[in-house]
Amino acid sequence: MAVHTLSYVQTAQADTLPPPLLVRGPIAWVRQNLFSSIPNTILTLVVVYLLYVVIPPVIRFLITDAVWTGIDRNACREDVIHRPVGACWAFVADRLSYFTYGSYPIPERWRVDVFFALMAVGIAWMLWLKAPAKGLGALYFFVVFPIASFILLTGWSAVGLTPVPTAFWGGIMLTLLVSIVGIVFSLPFGILLALGRRSKLPLVRLASVIFIEVVRGVPLITVLIMANTMLPLFLPQGVSVDRLLRPLVGVSLFSAAYMAEVVRGGLQAVPKGQYEGAMSLGLGYGRMMYFIVLPQALRIVIPGIVNTFIGLFKDTTLVSIVGLLDLVRAIEASRVDPIWAAPTVSYTGYAFAALFYWICCFGMSRYSIMVERKLAAGQRR
Template sequence: MSSSVETPVFIQTKSHEALPPPNLARGPIAWMRENLFPSIPNTILTLVVFYLLYVAIPPLVKFLFIDAVWTGTDRDACRAETAGHPVGACWAFVWDKINYFIYGSYPITERWRVDVWFVLLAIGVVWLLWLKAPRRDVGAVYFFIVFPVLSFILLLGSDWVGLDHVPTGLWGGILVTLIVATVGIVFSLPFGILLALGRRSRLPIIRMASVIFIEFVRGVPLITVLIMANTMLPLFLPGDITIDRLARPLVGVALFASAYMAEVVRGGLQAMPKGQYEGAMSLGLKYWQMMVFIILPQALRIVIPGIVNTFIGLFKDTSLVAIVGIFDLVKTIEASRIDPSWSAPTIGYTGYAFAAFFYFIFCWGMSRYSLGVERRLAAGQNR
């Protein structure tokens, strides 16, 4: 005799409203306990950081804003003995020299050309980096082909369009800083990709040439490369051929950044699974087709943080061109702070603070943009 036990089945016959999502907000105290004071070592580190911020931030805010001098026409406005109170940053000095910081010695009547160049640069950057911009392929052609030609004609001048010639010796300030950074960023990525592919090439000559170039450039500081490009490069040319004094550091910066970019890209290529190469070859794709359509898009996505980090370092390193006599932003500040009419104790600190704000804004913008691109690509990969 066998007995069977029936399992009761519960069937819901009525529909119920969906429950609300769980409340993850536990209040600021719980957040601080979890993130700032989770253990004794972390609590000590948090207290040390808070102390350092307490020591550094209030005096800095007082110097830059509270005790700062915002208006004035000469050094008397920024001297404590004439002002009658403690004097912090002398922003009146910056406002008085702002045109020199932007244009350098570019002729005043021709500075509208620099303003137009700033607008053209902004259009190219936004068109290329805005992910929802229409016809970004046309934007790439504009930025890499049309914009360099327009920049050369507009800034240097041409008799064909009726623009007076302005030698690069008169260029300076933010104009030169952006030119050096733009040239370095634009040329370092494609050259770095070619060097990375050359280092992984099966041809011994190409591989050896790429390795020697990368290791040599990465083994010397940028200032050495700039000095060599500025003083030694003309020695290897015929006597009747000269290179513009601004073009020399541009070449040095582009080559230096390309070597570092090559190692970043090579890391992405090595991180690619072997199956990706085998799958591309099984489709009958040639080497360059495999690299352009299959391997490089995935490899570059992996190393986006490294690429942006190289760009940020390159943008800050543009200040080193001042050592070889190029009047970038830092050089114009150094030349302005020795002006006798603005001889005050805080003039130099204020000028360098202005340069720090300038570099921080651009570097922070590049960093935030890269984070947005990473999140977008990660979301697309997860889907």
């Protein structure tokens, strides 16, 4: 067989093509993600314009034009310092201790610092998933820490701590206090309510359902106003309830109802075999829940608990409406102070509060996402 030269087979080497610029690399990325079609291009341009309108003024206000030092309103007035004035951080710096401690007496403020430290230890112990001695941590967070903080903050003459009336408490300290009281009371109470709602006893179930649904059906502010106006009515004459305690009761009851629903989700997610296994081992109801069901159920709902806590943390701002001096109220009180009467002081105060709440809430939500990923690791294929 003679060798045929196939006319359609190329014999010469073709020139190499240039690397495909539009498939890989930054230009390709931009084309694919920002300018893939005409509507997409228009959208991109609109958004870029929007960012151009919003971002530079915000940066100019918060950083470039901001005033960082000063002792009174003159530092933040355009007619005094002859330049555009952005945020008046000098105001925040001047009032930072008020924002943190409220009117807590200055010589006693170390007690609040100790309270912050104790709280940090407790929270870290609870949130760190692989922390040693978790049971001890729970005991610390739900029993030791609340009692210690109560003695520390209200004072106890017998051990040399001067009593400080709650009317002086305020600022970030109060915000944290309300949220911590909320979580410390709502978690145990919420677990009880959740168990009650899943109980076989009809009256227990009915009572739990009524409590949970009523509280979840009304706004927090009505619960707070109720605690404020009706709690004194329901107690015997002559018994007065502390102004701080009333909203605390309201917040605790309110968050307990939400916590109960979160915990109920966890209880339902525990497979039936676990309950049956525990029963076949001869465990009673209490032991079955304590040793078998709750440890699994609570572990599943850690993200849900943290999310509820984020909501609770944001909702603590509402106590300012019923007259407590939390961070929002402290800022409201300071921004109208004539010593710091300057045009941008209000914005600065709100920016500071926003920064504080945002960092706390965003941090917690990242934590909850992380836990969710870790817990889901077993299910991932």
